[in-house]
Amino acid sequence: MWLFTPTGFLSIVADYDVPGHALVRARVLEDLEAFCARTGAPAPTETPHRDYRFRTSVPFSVLAADLAAQAQQIDYPNFKSEVAERQGSERAAAYGRVWSVMHELQERTARRRRG
DSSP states (O other): OEEEETTEEEEEEEOTTSTTEEEEEESSHHHHHHHHHHHTOOOOEEOTTSSSSEEEEEEHHHHHHHHHHHHHTOOOSOHHHHHHHHHOHHHHHHHHHHHHHHHHHHHHHHHHHHO
16 A cells, blocks of 8 residues: 655555564655654664665554544645645655646546546
């Protein structure tokens, strides 16, 4: 699962080395450090030759509690603006590029449905 939040971008998969745990990965150290600070997860380890350079492992219950807490804290009317405020315009622009790619997908699928 990819998770874009006002505090960072995470990629989350099952941790096959630790049953019942999620492997939480990030490309930017600060994104994973924010997650660890919120959840008490172990400090990120660096894996320079892996797709996601930083990672930690947490029980799925810890991940679920963090996701629920983040959802309950949504108080902004525009996600990209909130990202810009918290993480700066460079990060907001990167998220905007992702938004654009997904918007293009939306439009392509809508055109196919219309025939």
